Amino acid sequence: MSNPTSQSFPPTLSRPSFLDEVLEAVMDHPLCKTHQLDRLAVVLPSHRAMSKLRRGLMNRLTGPARLxxxxxxxxxxxxxxxWTAADPLEVLVRLHQVVGTSEDALPFDRFVPWAKVVLDDFAAVDHELADVGKVFQNLADIQGIEDWSFGEETWSEDQKAFERQWxxxxxxxxxxxxxxxxxxxxTRAHLTRKLAEGEGLLDVDHVLA
Incomplete structure (x- = not known):
């Protein structure tokens, strides 16, 4: 028989802890009632939380059971x-290759800071599951290009290339x-988007996150 004092995690301000709530959600899940917990995926913020929840479940479950x-x-x-999450440097190199060496390409010393902003914008679009075309339709204005203190007729070639890339x-x-x-x-953000749009491959019946 398990020790009752070890069945829960320390509460915060007399309220159940986050892990307590997750533990109860797992114990109350239909897959627990049918002894099929191995068909359940539980997503947690850290490996430490995973270890604590695993110990908590072992204290609560009676008899042999798959976690x-x-x-x-x-x-x-x-x-x-x-797909595999690409290294950020690999993503930067690929973007540079995609931009290419056309007349619109920025000099490399200007490409790197520009690319970091662009990749952040791409990630934001993916995290929000937004329509790419609509979001970027007026992105040049959002990025403040229109706030330059001179008219387009006075732009340098670099500035014109910068605007065209936007x-x-x-x-x-x-x-x-x-x-x-x-x-x-x-990219990691694109992996998240694909998963949210139903392109996942995990062989489970339910995800608790």
Missing amino acids: PQFYALSGFIEASSP RRLPELYAKLHASLGQDGLA
């Missing part, structure tokens, strides 16, 4: 996807992800 599949968020995303963002977004996808790669 749920535990994942930290980043691990869950990758385990659920046929106008190409929907195209660059599509080409970047196509380039990564050919090698089984994706």
Whole structure:
């Protein structure tokens, strides 16, 4: 018989802790009632939380039982996807290749800070599951290009190239992800988007997150 004092986690301000609430949700889940907890995936914020919840469940369960599949968020995303999260430097290189060496290409010393802003915008679009074309339709204005204190007729060639690249963002977004996808790669934000849109591969009946 399990020790009653070890069945819950320390409360905060006399309220159940987060892990207590997760533990109760697992114990009350239909898959627990049918002794099929191995068909349940539980997503937690850290490996430490996973270890604590695993111990809590072992204290609560009676008799032999398979535990749920535990994942930290980043691990869950990758385990659920046929793609691998690309290294940020690889993503930067791929974007540089996609931009190419046309007349619109920025000098490399200006490309890097520009690319970091662009990749942050791409990630935000994916996290929000937003329509890429609509979001980037007026992104040049959002980024403040219109606030330059001189008219377009006075822009330097670099500034004109900079503005043209902003106008190409929907195209660059599509080409970047196509380039990564050919090698089984994706940005972490794009992995999250694909999972949210139902392209996951995890073999479970329910995800508790």
